Amino acid sequence: MTTQRSLTSALAAHIHQAIDAAGGWIGFDQYMALALYTPGLGYYASDLRKFGTMPYGVKGGGSDFVTAPEMTPLFGQTLAAQVAQALQVTQTREVWEFGAGSGALALQLLDALDALGVAVQTYTIVDLSGTLRERQQQALAAYAGRVRWVSALPPQIQGVVVGNEVLDAMPVKLLVCTAGVWHERGVACAADPVGGTSPFVWQDRPTGLRPPVEIPGVHDYLTEIHPQAEAFMRTLAGTLIRGAAFFIDYGFPEAEYYHAQRHMGTVMCHRGHLADPDPLVEAGLKDITAHVNFTGLALAAQDAAPDVGTLGYTTQAHFLLNAGLLSKLEHATLSEKAMALKLISEHEMGELFKVIGFYKGEPWQALGFAQGDRTHTL
Numbered sequence: 001m002t003t004q005r006s007l008t009s010a011l012a013a014h015i016h017q018a019i020d021a022a023g024g025w026i027g028f029d030q031y032m033a034l035a036l037y038t039p040g041l042g043y044y045a046s047d048l049r050k051f052g053t054m055p056y057g058v059k060g061g062g063s064d065f066v067t068a069p070e071m072t073p074l075f076g077q078t079l080a081a082q083v084a085q086a087l088q089v090t091q092t093r094e095v096w097e098f099g100a101g102s103g104a105l106a107l108q109l110l111d112a113l114d115a116l117g118v119a120v121q122t123y124t125i126v127d128l129s130g131t132l133r134e135r136q137q138q139a140l141a142a143y144a145g146r147v148r149w150v151s152a153l154p155p156q157i158q159g160v161v162v163g164n165e166v167l168d169a170m171p172v173k174l175l176v177c178t179a180g181v182w183h184e185r186g187v188a189c190a191a192d193p194v195g196g197t198s199p200f201v202w203q204d205r206p207t208g209l210r211p212p213v214e215i216p217g218v219h220d221y222l223t224e225i226h227p228q229a230e231a232f233m234r235t236l237a238g239t240l241i242r243g244a245a246f247f248i249d250y251g252f253p254e255a256e257y258y259h260a261q262r263h264m265g266t267v268m269c270h271r272g273h274l275a276d277p278d279p280l281v282e283a284g285l286k287d288i289t290a291h292v293n294f295t296g297l298a299l300a301a302q303d304a305a306p307d308v309g310t311l312g313y314t315t316q317a318h319f320l321l322n323a324g325l326l327s328k329l330e331h332a333t334l335s336e337k338a339m340a341l342k343l344i345s346e347h348e349m350g351e352l353f354k355v356i357g358f359y360k361g362e363p364w365q366a367l368g369f370a371q372g373d374r375t376h377t378l
Helices: 002-021 028-037 074-090 104-115 130-139 227-239 294-304 316-322 325-329 334-344 346-350
Strands: 094-098 122-126 147-150 157-164 173-178 181-189 200-206 221-225 240-252 268-271 274-276 287-289 308-315 353-360
Touching: 002 028, 002 181, 002 200, 028 173, 028 181, 028 287, 074 104, 074 157, 074 240, 074 316, 074 325, 074 334, 074 353, 094 104, 104 122, 104 130, 104 157, 130 147, 157 227, 227 240, 227 294, 240 294, 294 308, 294 353, 308 316, 316 325, 316 334, 316 346, 316 353, 325 334, 334 346
Parallel strands: 094 122, 094 157, 122 147, 157 240
Antiparallel strands: 173 181, 173 221, 181 200, 240 353, 268 274, 268 287, 308 353
């Protein structure tokens, strides 16, 4: 606990300095970036354990959340069928993974692709976290000759790109409409913080920024826009010379994202397998996420490169079933089946999580979108 307190105190001081340097106010996107990625202090840049099936205080636990690859290797094994098809169609031999977490997905993909006889020349992980890189290197020791790590995009990529729960951790701007007037919600320093409370407070400023669609109704409304995720997608679309890309995350198409009834926004924090809506408390000790606007991603990619298009967009359930998950369950144990069913159950991850795929050049029928494609909803 002492280590955690010193971590939060140091990060709070760092954020305080950034706010002072900016004149007393920073946008939430800058706060989120500092809270998650400040070297040595931010949530993803510290030594705290993040990924795992059990929370703190439980035997064998000590994590904040679990992602699909940690739940069951069947996730990566099934995704590998789509990656294999994409490598074959695009005639490439490299896989790129953004935000590789514990390294579990990379290991599952490499094992499964080898079993399929698909030769992956290089598996490149793009990850900003040095501590996670160490964990990934341990997990992928058997593939040391084929796996490499980079911290930035190269000028060109030829291969298949994958990203599981990476877009939701990209900083977002908060917009709030109060009494018919739009403001950007940012963060300022608390004038006199009481012990145990956050040293930061919300502060709204009038803005010319708007959501990408008109919000019906006259009630107050809080939401997000995603300039960083869209900038990332534009950069990737321009960098991808030959290949395809697949991203799995929770979110909605634009019409659902900015629905009149979704008036409280989607920003959420995760710690110890519990969720809370206050990112200003305990900065550095918990994850901060926002749902993905998949329409914005598709438009950003197409705007950046005319020969980049959407292969498909569907639920995680449809994608995994299309890619052959059921056949893998035939010889699974009861516990393995139970975990795999969480991936496709509507009330678990099956409906909320979506998969979007992009191609470079000419379109082709991707395995994962054969049935249940929802591209028309973007």
